[in-house]
Amino acid sequence: MQRIINNPNEVVEDMLKGFVKTHCDIVDKTDNSRVLKYKNAPIEGKVGVVTGGGSGHKPAFIGYIGKNMIDAVAIGEIFSSPTAKAFYDSFKAANSGNGVACLYGNYAGDNMNVKMALEMAKMEGIEVKTVVANDDVASAPKTEREKRRGVAGEIIMWKVGGAKAAQGGSLDEVIEVSQRAIDNTRSVGIGLSPCTIPAVGKPNFTIEEGTMEVGIGHHGEPGIKVSELKTADEMAESMLDIILPDYPFVEGDEVVALVSGLGATSVMELYILYNKVEEILTEKGIKVHKSYVGNYFTSLDMMGVTLTLTKLDDELKELIDVEVDTMGLTQFGSK
Amino acid sequence: MQRIINNPNEVVEDMLKGFVKTHCDIVDKTDNSRVLKYKNAPIEGKVGVVTGGGSGHKPAFIGYIGKNMIDAVAIGEIFSSPTAKAFYDSFKAANSGNGVACLYGNYAGDNMNVKMALEMAKMEGIEVKTVVANDDVASAPKTEREKRRGVAGEIIMWKVGGAKAAQGGSLDEVIEVSQRAIDNTRSVGIGLSPCTIPAVGKPNFTIEEGTMEVGIGHHGEPGIKVSELKTADEMAESMLDIILPDYPFVEGDEVVALVSGLGATSVMELYILYNKVEEILTEKGIKVHKSYVGNYFTSLDMMGVTLTLTKLDDELKELIDVEVDTMGLTQFGSK
Numbered sequence: 285m286q287r288i289i290n291n292p293n294e295v296v297e298d299m300l301k302g303f304v305k306t307h308c309d310i311v312d313k314t315d316n317s318r319v320l321k322y323k324n325a326p327i328e329g330k331v332g333v334v335t336g337g338g339s340g341h342k343p344a345f346i347g348y349i350g351k352n353m354i355d356a357v358a359i360g361e362i363f364s365s366p367t368a369k370a371f372y373d374s375f376k377a378a379n380s381g382n383g384v385a386c387l388y389g390n391y392a393g394d395n396m397n398v399k400m401a402l403e404m405a406k407m408e409g410i411e412v413k414t415v416v417a418n419d420d421v422a423s424a425p426k427t428e429r430e431k432r433r434g435v436a437g438e439i440i441m442w443k444v445g446g447a448k449a450a451q452g453g454s455l456d457e458v459i460e461v462s463q464r465a466i467d468n469t470r471s472v473g474i475g476l477s478p479c480t481i482p483a484v485g486k487p488n489f490t491i492e493e494g495t496m497e498v499g500i501g502h503h504g505e506p507g508i509k510v511s512e513l514k515t516a517d518e519m520a521e522s523m524l525d526i527i528l529p530d531y532p533f534v535e536g537d538e539v540v541a542l543v544s545g546l547g548a549t550s551v552m553e554l555y556i557l558y559n560k561v562e563e564i565l566t567e568k569g570i571k572v573h574k575s576y577v578g579n580y581f582t583s584l585d586m587m588g589v590t591l592t593l594t595k596l597d598d599e600l601k602e603l604i605d606v607e608v609d610t611m612g613l614t615q616f617g618s619k
Numbered sequence: 620m621q622r623i624i625n626n627p628n629e630v631v632e633d634m635l636k637g638f639v640k641t642h643c644d645i646v647d648k649t650d651n652s653r654v655l656k657y658k659n660a661p662i663e664g665k666v667g668v669v670t671g672g673g674s675g676h677k678p679a680f681i682g683y684i685g686k687n688m689i690d691a692v693a694i695g696e697i698f699s700s701p702t703a704k705a706f707y708d709s710f711k712a713a714n715s716g717n718g719v720a721c722l723y724g725n726y727a728g729d730n731m732n733v734k735m736a737l738e739m740a741k742m743e744g745i746e747v748k749t750v751v752a753n754d755d756v757a758s759a760p761k762t763e764r765e766k767r768r769g770v771a772g773e774i775i776m777w778k779v780g781g782a783k784a785a786q787g788g789s790l791d792e793v794i795e796v797s798q799r800a801i802d803n804t805r806s807v808g809i810g811l812s813p814c815t816i817p818a819v820g821k822p823n824f825t826i827e828e829g830t831m832e833v834g835i836g837h838h839g840e841p842g843i844k845v846s847e848l849k850t851a852d853e854m855a856e857s858m859l860d861i862i863l864p865d866y867p868f869v870e871g872d873e874v875v876a877l878v879s880g881l882g883a884t885s886v887m888e889l890y891i892l893y894n895k896v897e898e899i900l901t902e903k904g905i906k907v908h909k910s911y912v913g914n915y916f917t918s919l920d921m922m923g924v925t926l927t928l929t930k931l932d933d934e935l936k937e938l939i940d941v942e943v944d945t946m947g948l949t950q951f952g953s954k
Contacts, residue, residue, distance in 0.1 A: 286811035286828065286922050288888035290850045295887065298851070302890030305897050306912045342886045476621035493621065515625045516633070548883040550920055551677040553623035555637030556630065562640050577641045579914070584885055585922075587621050614949045 285485050292482035296339045296361055303346060307611055310350045316373040318359040318366060320346050325355035325378050331449040331458045332356065332378025334386045334412075335442060336366040337394060340481070341502060343612025344581045348439065350610030353446035362481050362584070363503045365393030371401035375412050383411040383455035387445050387462050389434025390418045413455055415462040417441050419471040419592065421530045422499025422508045435502050436544045436581040436592045437469035440604075443613065447606035461599065468595040470527045474519055475500035475507065477587035479547065498522060502546075502583050502590075516553065520560035523591045528568070533595060535569035540576070540604055542592040547582035549589060554578065557589055574604055580612060620820050627817040631674045631696055638681060642946055645685045651708040653694040653701060655681050660690035660713050666784040666793045667691065667713025669721045669747075670777060671701045672729060675816070676837060678947025679916045683774065685945030688781035693736075697816050697919070698838045700728030706736035710747050718746040718790035722780050722797050724769025725753045748790055750797040752776050754806040754927065756865045757834025757843045770837050771879045771916040771927045772804035775939075778948065782941035796934065803930040805862045809854055810835035810842065812922035814882065833857060837881075837918050837925075851888065855895035858926045863903070868930060870904035875911070875939055877927040882917035884924060889913065892924055909939055915947060 289295050297317075304313055304320070312323045326332055336358025337345045348354045355378035358366035366374075375384045384405075388394050398414060405412045418429055419437030445462035453461070475497040478487035489504040491497050496514065499507030514522065533539060543558045545551060558577045565572055573596055581590065596604065608614060624630050632652075639648055639655070647658045661667055671693025672680045683689045690713035693701035701709075710719045719740075723729050733749060740747045753764055754772030780797035788796070810832040813822035824839040826832050831849065834842030849857065868874065878893045880886065893912045900907055908931055916925065931939065943949060 286826075286831075286848065288809075288811070288851045288854060288884060288892050288924055290852055290891065295891065298891040298894055299887045300890075302892070302894030302897075302912065306890065306893055306910045340885075340887065474623075476623070491621075496621075513621065516623045517625055519623060547885050548920060549623060550675075550882050550917065551914070552630065552634045552675065552919075555635075555641065556625065556633040557623050557637070558641055559633055559637030562637075575641045577637065579886070582885065584887075585883060587883075587920075589623055 285480055287482060289482055292485065295482045296359065310611065314373065314377050316370060318370040319356060319373045319377055320349060320359065321356040321377040322349050322354065326380035328380050329382060330380060331382045331453060331455050332380065332384040333446045333449050334374045334378045334384055335388050336371050336374060337389055338363045338365060340584045341581055347612030348442050348610050350608065352450040352606055352608045353610050354442055365391065365397050368397040368400035368404065371398050372404040375401065375405050375410055379410050385445055385449065385455060385458045385462060386412055386414045387441050388416060389438050390416045390432060411455060413459045415441060415459055415466060417466045419466060419469045420501065421470050421472050421526055423501060423505065426530055433501055435471045435473065436542055436590045437466060437471045437594065439542065439580055439613065440469055440540055440592065440594045441466045443608065444600055444603045447603040450606065461603065465594060465600060469592060470530050471590055471592040472523050472526045473500045473588060473590040474498050474523065475546065475586060475588040477548065478504060479584035479586035481584065500588060516556045517560040520557050520564060524561065524564050527591065527593055531595060533570055533593060538571045538573045538596045538601065540574050540594040540596060541572050542576040542580060544578065544580040544590045545582060546586040546588040546590065548585045548587045551578055554589060561591060573601060620815055622817060624817055627820065630817045631694065645946065649708060649712050651705060653705040654691060654708045654712055655684060655694065656691040656712040657684050657689065661715035663715050664717060665715060666717050666788065666790050667715065667719040668781045668784050669709045669713045669719055670723050671706055671709060672724055673698045673700060675919045676916055682947030683777050683945050685943065687785040687941055687943045688945050688948065689777055700726065700732050703732040703735035703739065706733050707739040710736065710740050710745055714745050720780055720784065720790060720793045720797060721747055721749045722776050723751060724773050725751045725767060746790060748794045750776060750794055750801060752801045754801060754804045755836065756805050756807050756861055758836060758840065761865055768836055770806045770808065771877055771925045772801060772806045772929065774877065774915055774948065775804055775875060775927065775929045776801045778943065779935060779938045782938040785941065796938065800929060800935060804927060805865050806925055806927040807858050807861045808835045808923060808925040809833050809858065810881065810921060810923040812883065813839060814919035814921035816919065835923065851891045852895040855892050855899060859896065859899050862926065862928055866930060868905055868928060873906045873908045873931045873936065875909050875929040875931065876907050877911040877915060879913065879915040879925045880917060881921040881923040881925065883920045883922045886913055889924060896926060908936060
């Protein structure tokens with residue numbers, strides 16, 4: 285395991301120390317070592333926006349703390365849910381009395397801990413409402429969307445919800461538009477290599493050289509098929525063949541396209557994939573309003589890529605275009 | 620080779636297509652397919668700022684095109700110098716009649732091609748002056764600094780030179796401050812794995828599991844020693860032991876610290892390393908004015924990290940703090 289770490293059991297602690305030192309212009313510590321907040325949070329008069337999840341997905345989740353996006357994040361161990369207490373403390377860190385939108389991904393541990401945190405918040409009189417992201421098309425059939433996992437589409441949900449809150453939207457308005465963003469979003473991943481949790485020290489699954497796993501999850505959850513390794517253009521076609529009919533995306537639609545590396549795939553390769561994605565979308569009369577290409581939601585040192593599309597309406601387009609200043613996402617480097 | 624590519628011999632072409640599509644708000648194509656320019660270049664009344672180099676180092680070099688930084692970039696094949704014609708055409712793309720600063724790294728191919736491009740420019744009456752980055756401490760003894768390679772310190776040189784040009788500095792002023800920036804900069808790398816050039820299909824050198832190569836170059840150039848794999852804290856100590864005495868950096872200095880991954884190392888690990896770097900610097904009375912932690916100058920899918928320190932004076936500090944909007948560098952995510 286060729287890693288730059290100290291104690292494999294303390295990678296999250298050590299990472300957080302370095303993160304806070306580097307980004308002290310954006311983030312602040314809180315009394316809970318597993319909650320980071322935007323330095324200006326809670327912001328008077330604004331709905332608080334919170335998320336949380338396991339570590340190992342950098343820039344997600346803490347990299348999206350900042351102006352017009354996330355106010356506080358509950359931080360879990362590598363690939364593990366944050367505790368209920370961490371979610372609850374992140375609600376408190378984000379709450380200025382206008383309520384809190386908790387926008388997170390559909391995983392059993394997160395669902396359970398958010399539910400407990402909601403009860404704790406209720407007892408303290410903090411109003412919290414949730415949106416659960418389920419954009420990963422490959423994780424369950426369309427008829428069971430509620431079972432699907434949340435993946436990189438969460439970034440679009442945070443971007444839209446954070447912008448709406450910054451514009452002075454009410455809690456119900458922030459929740460409604462965040463839900464609409466994720467309802468309009470579909471993602472799929474392709475894995476080219478496994479990843480290694482430092483405390484485990486060996487890969488937690490295998491992908492044979494010369495093959496690829498279509499539909500893989502952010503933690504190596506099995507995909508829908510293993511096939512021989514295809515070209516970038518063929519991968520783009522396969523991914524769009526899965527995503528486009530599911531929503532469906534059709535001629536005349538305007539979309540956000542987000543191509544994220546899974547950690548160990550070079551950004552050069554992501555541009556090669558994106559080139560074909562935009563070409564196919566253009567052929568189909570689907571216009572890319574904004575594209576993001578880079579490492580936006582990773583899985584430790586996994587090789588591979590996710591593709592996310594969000595259909596925009598006028599309000600979503602306006603919210604996507606709102607300025608944002610975070611470590612993981614800025615207005616630069618995209619249309 | 621688990622890659623997202625089409626024809627291995629056309630990865631640069633394919634990547635550039637996707638890059639231009641994604642970043643059409645920042646970059647423009649030119650008549651030379653191996654030259655990209657800032658969409659607003661040439662900027663009336665401003666000194667042009669140009670760089671160039673081989674591909675495979677994303678975000679370097681084209682990711683630093685943008686407001687207040689680079690006006691045009693000459694693009695080479697993977698790990699190969701751009702042609703003299705590409706450098707010359709990049710001078711033309713950046714030149715508004717106020718001269719061009721060509722700020723590039725010390726490699727034989729680049730030196731040769733820049734020299735030829737300078738002759739071509741001279742014949743056309745375009746005034747071009749150069750600064751050659753040589754920040755890689757491990758690549759030659761201190762007494763032979765002119766032999767050292769340029770590595771991630773080039774980013775600091777571009778940032779400073781680009782800011783000075785944006786402020787209306789003359790060509791001589793831009794050159795002087797860029798030279799000062801690189802003279803005040805020292806870098807060192809540690810490699811944990813080799814990388815694979817797509818057209819070759821296998822690693823071009825080896826690093827045994829359980830070992831690390833201290834002083835490795837951006838293309839796998841041999842380092843100064845191979846040792847057993849150390850902890851992140853020990854790596855930080857080793858790197859500073861090499862960098863600090865070379866300049867030297869001393870108590871009371873203010874610095875920029877840049878930690879860049881080499882491609883396949885997760886950003887989480889870079890924060891773990893940075894945590895110790897800042898701790899040691901603080902103990903020594905050296906203040907980090909600004910830190911950058913991320914993938915700023917990579918080497919395809921190499922695992923490993925580079926550390927760069929630049930000593931600041933009042934002018935360099937002011938120039939580092941100038942706003943910048945590029946794909947690779949923004950003001951966010953750093954102090």
